[in-house]
Amino acid sequence: GAVVSQHPSWVICKSGTSVKIECRSLDFQATTMFWYRQFPKQSLMLMATSNEGSKATYEQGVEKDKFLINHASLTLSTLTVTSAHPEDSSFYICSAEIYRDSQSTDTQYFGPGTRLTVL
Amino acid sequence: LAKTTQPISMDSYEGQEVNITCSHNNIATNDYITWYQQFPSQGPRFIIQGYKTKVTNEVASLFIPADRKSSTLSLPRVSLSDTAVYYCLVGPFSGGYNKLIFGAGTRLAVHP
Numbered sequence: 669g670a671v672v673s674q675h676p677s678w679v680i681c682k683s684g685t686s687v688k689i690e691c692r693s694l695d696f697q698a699t700t701m702f703w704y705r706q707f708p709k710q711s712l713m714l715m716a717t718s719n720e721g722s723k724a725t726y727e728q729g730v731e732k733d734k735f736l737i738n739h740a741s742l743t744l745s746t747l748t749v750t751s752a753h754p755e756d757s758s759f760y761i762c763s764a765e766i767y768r769d770s771q772s773t774d775t776q777y778f779g780p781g782t783r784l785t786v787l
Numbered sequence: 788l789a790k791t792t793q794p795i796s797m798d799s800y801e802g803q804e805v806n807i808t809c810s811h812n813n814i815a816t817n818d819y820i821t822w823y824q825q826f827p828s829q830g831p832r833f834i835i836q837g838y839k840t841k842v843t844n845e846v847a848s849l850f851i852p853a854d855r856k857s858s859t860l861s862l863p864r865v866s867l868s869d870t871a872v873y874y875c876l877v878g879p880f881s882g883g884y885n886k887l888i889f890g891a892g893t894r895l896a897v898h899p
Contacts, residue, residue, distance in 0.1 A: 672830075702887070711874070712831070712889040761830045763887075775821065776887060778830030 670696050672764050674779035681752055682787055688748045689782045691762030697742035698764035702776065703735075706759040718745045752786045759783055791875045796894040805862045807893050809875030812856045818877045820851060820858045825872045825892070834873075835860070862895075870897045 671694040681687050691701055699720050704712040716737050717725045724737035734756075736748040749756055763776040792810040799805045811820070819838055823831035835842055837849040837858070848861040862869060872892040 674830075704889075711891050714886060714888060717886060759828065763830070775833060775836060777833060778823075781828065781830045783828065 670764070670766055670777040672698075672762065672777050672779040674760075674762060674782050676782060677780060678783040678785075680785045680787065683753050684751055686748055686750045687752055687784060688746055689760055689762075689784075691745045691747070691764070691779050693743045693764045696764075696766065698745075699742065700765040701739060701745040702763045702765070703737060703745075703747050704761045704763070706761060706781075712761060715747075749784065752784070754786045757784055757786045791877060791890045793873075793875055793890060793893045795891060796896070798896050798898065799865055800898050801866055802864050805865050805869070805895060805897075807860045807862075807873055807875075807895070808857060809860070810857045811875070811877045814855050814877050820849065820855075821876045821878070821887075822847070822849065822860045823874045823876065825874065831874060831889075865895075865897045867897050867899065870895060 673692045673694055675690045679687055701718040703715045703718065705715050706712045714727050715730045715735060716727060718737045718739040720739045720742050726732045734750055736750060739745040745762060747760060759781050761778055761781040763778040766775045766777060797807065819836055821836040822834040824834050825831040835844055835847045835849045837851050839851050839855060842849045850859040860873060872894050874889050874892040876887050878887055
């Protein structure tokens with residue numbers, strides 16, 4: 669099956685610093701990737717849609733200048749949390765949409781997630 | 788995107804069959820129904836997807852009535868390792884814009 673990896677799996681940083689999270693599709697090309705955030709005991713919340721070679725589309729209420737997304741290749745999307753604060757502490761998960769024969773399969777495979785803790 | 792309604796939680800015992808029903812009254816013609824499983828501190832895992840009638844794979848079955856306003860995920864003979872949160876999602880097919888909106892999900896607890 670399709671494999672999506674994330675790096676790092678966890679990170680602890682000081683308030684005010686920036687943190688970059690990588691999302692890679694290991695055995696397929698991902699034109700579209702998605703970034704989610706999940707707080708404890710809550711559901712996943714979609715943050716943005718990342719398209720290769722173009723600007724990301726952010727969901728309402730998500731600050732694009734704070735959560736920078738870059739999708740420079742068909743196998744890598746990055747999420748940078750800029751000037752992180754304790755309230756940004758969360759579980760960040762990416763997913764990639766699977767295409768077959770240039771058609772979307774309407775199926776997404778998710779990465780293992782990255783636990784961010786901001787002190 | 789169609790909203791979904793699922794039970795908040797369910798309890799079961801090892802070896803039993805578990806059926807989780809999801810309501811999606813406003814499902815659109817081109818929407819598919821997808822179920823994901825999530826363990827704590829892990830990304831969701833795709834379980835099964837369907838459009839109508841019944842779909843079966845090695846881990847689950849998905850039953851969809853003719854009106855498609857609901858669907859039922861059936862897990863045969865659950866084990867302790869099936870304890871997880873199960874999400875039902877509906878969304879458009881293809882078009883390069885497959886945005887999944889997660890609801891609260893159903894917390895399944897399997898007991899010995």
